[in-house]
Amino acid sequence: MEVVERPHPLTSDLADVVGRLRENTVELRTRGRASGSGVIWRSDGLIVTNAHVVAGAGPAPPGAQVVLADGCRFPAALVAWDRELDLALLRVEACDLPAALVGDSDRLRAGELVLAVGHPFGLVGAVVSGIVHAAPARGHHAGPQWIQADLRLAPGNSGGPMADAAGRVVGVNAMIAGRLALAVPSRVVQTFAMRRAPR
Amino acid sequence: MQTLLSLSNDLAAAVERAARAVVTVHARPRLPSTGVLWRPGIVVTAEHTVRVDEEIRVTWSDGRAAPATLVGRDPGTDLAVLRIGESDPTTAEIGDSAELKVGHLVLAVGYGPRASWGVVSAVGGAWRTGRGGEVDRLLRVDLVLYPGFSGGPLVDASGKVAGLVTSGLSRQLELAVPTATVTRVVDELLATGRVSRGYLGVGLQPVALPEALGRLAPGADARGLIVVGVVADGPAARAGLMLGDVLVALEGTPLHDLGDVQAAIAGRRAGTAVTVSLFRAGTPLDVAVTLAERPSRRR
Numbered sequence: 349m350e351v352v353e354r355p356h357p358l359t360s361d362l363a364d365v366v367g368r369l370r371e372n373t374v375e376l377r378t379r380g381r382a383s384g385s386g387v388i389w390r391s392d393g394l395i396v397t398n399a400h401v402v403a404g405a406g407p408a409p410p411g412a413q414v415v416l417a418d419g420c421r422f423p424a425a426l427v428a429w430d431r432e433l434d435l436a437l438l439r440v441e442a443c444d445l446p447a448a449l450v451g452d453s454d455r456l457r458a459g460e461l462v463l464a465v466g467h468p469f470g471l472v473g474a475v476v477s478g479i480v481h482a483a484p485a486r487g488h489h490a491g492p493q494w495i496q497a498d499l500r501l502a503p504g505n506s507g508g509p510m511a512d513a514a515g516r517v518v519g520v521n522a523m524i525a526g527r528l529a530l531a532v533p534s535r536v537v538q539t540f541a542m543r544r545a546p547r
Numbered sequence: 548m549q550t551l552l553s554l555s556n557d558l559a560a561a562v563e564r565a566a567r568a569v570v571t572v573h574a575r576p577r578l579p580s581t582g583v584l585w586r587p588g589i590v591v592t593a594e595h596t597v598r599v600d601e602e603i604r605v606t607w608s609d610g611r612a613a614p615a616t617l618v619g620r621d622p623g624t625d626l627a628v629l630r631i632g633e634s635d636p637t638t639a640e641i642g643d644s645a646e647l648k649v650g651h652l653v654l655a656v657g658y659g660p661r662a663s664w665g666v667v668s669a670v671g672g673a674w675r676t677g678r679g680g681e682v683d684r685l686l687r688v689d690l691v692l693y694p695g696f697s698g699g700p701l702v703d704a705s706g707k708v709a710g711l712v713t714s715g716l717s718r719q720l721e722l723a724v725p726t727a728t729v730t731r732v733v734d735e736l737l738a739t740g741r742v743s744r745g746y747l748g749v750g751l752q753p754v755a756l757p758e759a760l761g762r763l764a765p766g767a768d769a770r771g772l773i774v775v776g777v778v779a780d781g782p783a784a785r786a787g788l789m790l791g792d793v794l795v796a797l798e799g800t801p802l803h804d805l806g807d808v809q810a811a812i813a814g815r816r817a818g819t820a821v822t823v824s825l826f827r828a829g830t831p832l833d834v835a836v837t838l839a840e841r842p843s844r845r846r
Contacts, residue, residue, distance in 0.1 A: 356550075357549075357550040358550045358551055360550050361549070361550050361552075362551055363550060365548065365551060404818040406579060414641050419713050421609070424601045448689070457562070457563065457661045458559065458562045458563075458566070458659070458660050458661060459558040459559040459560075459561060459562030459563070459654060460555050460556075460558065460559040461554065461558060463554035478664070479558060479654075479662055479663070479664045480559075480662070481661050481662055481663060481693070482660070482661045484664075496661070497692075498663040498664060498691060498693075499663065512555065513548075513551045513552045513554070513555035513556075514548060514551075514552055515548075526693070526694075527693070528693070541726035
């Protein structure tokens with residue numbers, strides 16, 4: 349009997365989704381040091397990250413750099429930030445960047461698979477997988493609403509994407525609380541980017 | 548990409564399905580715990596999370612609430628059964644833990660609903676907990692039990708309940724009580740309000756017997772358990788057991804270690820008389836001891 353070994357479709361799906369997600373993820377460097385991760389939000393050079401990743405960098409962070417997955421480096425300018433939402437926008441002079449597919453965080457359900465990519469401990473494009481622990485509360489409650497995920501993040505994951513099983517970015521990783529990963533929902537990011545990004 | 552997406556959808560559906568029979572149990576200060584509607588009007592939760600006997604409340608994630616009365620507790624298996632006035636028709640879909648194999652994907656569902664995932668990391672035969680409970684099957688899972696998850700369902704990828712998770716049975720390991728054990732304990736608590744577990748009332752320590760005595764022991768065994776403590780007015784005290792007696796058999800079963808004693812008496816109910824074979828001052832002796840109920844712990 350002939351046995352054909354091929355990877356389980358789940359494995360190849362996962363590799364595809366992760367491969368694309370890694371292209372959407374950038375490494376942020378300030379003062380020559382890795383400071384966190386970011387998501388390519390628009391192909392024309394708009395990058396989203398956490399405010400705490402670029403905090404203190406000032407409007408023109410000296411030597412702030414965005415490193416793409418292919419290794420290309422671009423100087424970055426801080427466009428906007430909001431400490432309460434823990435979001436910041438950076439701008440690089442580039443076009444045709446591999447922008448992330450943005451998903452709808454309001455449609456997340458507990459138990460759904462999620463993936464996160466980031467640069468913890470100097471590892472480039474490290475991937476972790478988990479599930480949604482609790483979906484963010486819908487509607488307009490006071491204070492930021494987080495996606496809570498049963499997912500093992502590390503410090504360098506801050507600012508990087510949290511994506512669903514289709515590779516759509518549903519959140520921006522922001523915090524580790526207990527053993528939970530907290531991410532800013534894509535709805536909040538989307539609104540912030542629309543209001544604060546230059547056209 | 549279909550396989551990954553459908554797995555993701557299946558997991559979310561499994562959580563949703565299981566969550567219908569999940570309630571929040573308010574029976575301790577600050578942190579509530581999770582309960583499962585095992586049967587209409589019957590909620591099972593983790594015993595260690597039920598710190599009060601009265602004024603217990605359960606709530607649903609949709610905002611409904613109902614008072615609950617404590618039917619009974621079994622600290623041995625860390626299970627407690629509550630009765631709620633509202634006979635919610637949505638009960639858990641109970642699967643068979645015996646179908647779980649090492650490597651199977653499982654989820655734990657807490658009130659909210661909240662979820663964590665992982666795999667079955669070990670399965671094994673029947674085991675006895677540190678508090679003397681008999682669990683039909685060892686079920687160790689590799690997942691995070693978040694605060695308040697104790698008493699919640701362990702769910703397989705189809706959403707069926709495969710056990711009850713609790714952090715109360717082991718400090719180091721994430722364990723689940725299999726469904727067969729839960730159902731057995733629920734039946735017993737509903738019938739009698741308690742899980743009867745025979746109790747001797749002695750402190751014992753393993754000892755080696757001198758060769759001459761060993762030859763006289765059942766099975767010509769050179770080991771026994773020396774009585775180092777007798778609980779005042781306990782079953783052993785009433786039967787006349789003394790400090791220094793060396794127990795060698797119970798109902799003919801040789802006793803080598805404390806586990807043997809537990810195994811020999813745990814299956815026997817309070818009120819049963821058992822024959823204990825022992826050596827007293829070098830003389831073999833058979834003593835009839837009437838097992839009693841273990842005095843309840845102070846809370």
